[in-house]
Amino acid sequence: MAVESRTPVAEGSGVHACWVESRATLGFTASAILIHHPTGGSILIDAGNSSNFDAEIEPYEGQTKRWLATFPAALAPKLPLDELLRELGVDPASLTAVVPTHAHLDHIGGILDLPEPPVWVSEEEAALIERGREAVIEEVMPAHAEAVAGLIEPLRFVDEPYEIFDRHADLFGDGSVVVVPMPGHTPGSVGVFVTLPDHRRVFHVGDAVNERAQVRKLRGKTLAMKRTDSDRVAANVNVGRLHALAEALPELAILPAHERAAWVDAFGEPTSSCPAG
């Protein structure tokens, strides 16, 4: 497959990226990438779960509630995200934006622990969040939809290819952080390419796959995890695209949101300090 030209990262752009882990359990992680950009400020890719998780699942019933109280609950944060950021030397009020890969609870919940940052999502994901305000849906928790809806600023994709994707949004205009649409897991899911100063590249794929082995083996999600995909056909298309991308760019670190081993490979260890500048 042909690989489209990519926007070069400005030399010495000074982008600094840290692994912020809000919870780890049994090989899974709930994590964010904290990116400091010298002129664009600091952004978070994903925000993990909310510290108020137990109360927020109250509107659910039956099997859905049992599932939430079992799996996602195991990734509830030990510290609210604002406290965690302060421990890392970051003022939570200084964030330029949070860019969730999608609106599921374990990706936007942590936003509720922050002092109302702008939240950059695709139009499709904004519509999903709006649906979460109108009815109790599994994809977006009512408390999350209510809190995040007023913070949304739409991602502006341009109709120009980036790698194997047809559209992209270059957040800082220098190719250091590039968002691409990856609908399937949710209607407006995105993936985020981050180019580090040493030119290593990380591709945060959200929950497009649960683990890198799926990309390698060209496999969709397991039966147990398929229930989390809103469009299984589109979700499988993403696996095929990621497979082609990994073949074309073997040095690219593909980062599924919850595969802790992938984060260790990309970043080493979770950061204990990540001050700007």
Ligand SMILES: [Zn+2]
């Ligand atoms: Zn997730």
